[in-house]
Amino acid sequence: MVEIFDNIHKIYQYKAPCEELKDYIEFFSESSFEATSRHIANKCFSVKLFPSWTPTFWINLGSPYQLFLGEKQYFIQSQEDVLILRNTIAERHNLPTDHIFTVKFFPGGLEAIFDINQPRLTDKVVSLSAILPGQLIQEVKKANTFEERMTMLQDFFLSLFNKKNNREYYFRIVQKAIETYSGSNMELNNGEIAKEMFATNKTIYRYFTNVIGTTPKNYFSVLRARKALLSYVENKELFSPYDYGYYDMSHFYKEVVKFTGKKLIENFR
Helix, strand or coil: CECCCCCHHHHEEEECCCHHHCCCEEEEEEECHHHHHHHHCCCCEEEEECCCCCCEEEEECCCCEEEEECCEEEEECCCCCEEECCCCCEEEEECCCCCEEEEEECCCHHHHHHCCCHHHHCCCEEEHHHCCCHHHHHHHHHCCCHHHHHHHHHHHHHHHHHHCCCCHHHHHHHHHHHHHHHHCCCCCCHHHHHHHCCCCHHHHHHHHHHHCCCCHHHHHHHHHHHHHHHHHHHCCCCCCHHHHCCCCHHHHHHHHHHHHCCCHHHHCC
């Protein structure tokens, strides 16, 4: 299964975080054994995810799996839990008994809660035991339901968030820049975004590299490609590249290759 081109959500259950954490965490999710059996049957399968610069926890409740990050390959044991940044194409090759619990953060959300500098995670697979207490991880694994697991982790995140003096200002500036870019039909360049926010190019550049770990130009390119490609897959007939700031379809096609690593027609095979 390939993100955007396939409905990968059909084998997972999802829940949004509480109000206090909604700006920092995109969602909690867990694979469903029943849904996986229904849609995948008794077969090994893979899930490919495109770049998003979103820190993601994967707590393994089931079988070992192979993880590919760009050109690098990792073998994740059944009791091994990881954190990745998703700054490159990520692909999990799973057994039929795959069972994964996911926490997906927004860019900068990990720093807001844990005070962990996101850029340091680039191109790395980090053991989750270096981030979360071992006892908490084991309690999450022993919990009977998705809702119990989510509540345990959310309560822990809230306890950290309410105690620490996080870098709220940097996070808010980056969040506002992303909203400004999205609200312009993704047409504004870095200089125009900085002007809208009464800041300098240098300031916006520094905040993005400090909070997300990449430049505004690179992040906006990824954001635009994700949204445009999703729109294209949902309805090719109504899709217009101009709605996403592309010069024409040729420009869009080139960006798809940069984003997915394949020509658009190859992604539908």
